[in-house]
Amino acid sequence: MKYILILVVLGLAIWFWRSHARGQANEGALPVVGDFAPAFDLKDTRGVHHKLADYRGRWLVIYFYPKADTPGCTRQSCKFRDDWHSFQEMGVVLVGISADKPADNAAFALKFHLPFPLLSDTGGTFARQYGAWMNLGITGFPRRYTYIVDPDGRIARVYTDVSVSEHSAEVVADLRRLTGH
DSSP states (O other): OOOHHHHHHHHHHHHHHHHHHHHHHOOOOOOOSSOOOOOOOEETTSSSSGGGGGTSOOOEEEEOOOOSSSSSHHHHHHHHTTHHHHHHHHHHHEEESSOOOHHHHHHHHHHHOOOOOOOOTOHHHHHHHHHHHHEETTTTEEEEEEEEOOOOOEEEEEOSOOTTTTHHHHHHHHHHHHTTO
């Protein structure tokens, strides 16, 4: 019995290590300031497709969040909602992206009156391209990363250390500097 347990534990350790190594190899590199933003084509809560190319000529904020209707994601999204007028004043588009299904994002947006699109990246394909995917072996989720994309489609700012309570204000302040508003 002892040997069977050792083999099972060893097998699980090897499986987890190999899954993690494969996941790391599939993850994209974190885009840096000046890089072109990776293209995306994702559906929002109403089934409407949003593509990076749709926002050419406008400033765009893309924020990845791990899971709709959880405490940190709710706080972060509601702070963006509370600062929505500032984004509109500057003509900046704001979109949130998670691995949640469109119905889950729709319920989240409705519950908290979120006025901006929430996009569903259910397989994490686009989060990986942005270096924002946390692989946990058989599952994963987006990291809490945010990107400002300039009107030419280039990354203007990357945020990987996000404080959910202060992040929206930080993004607004950086946008004011970048856009001259």
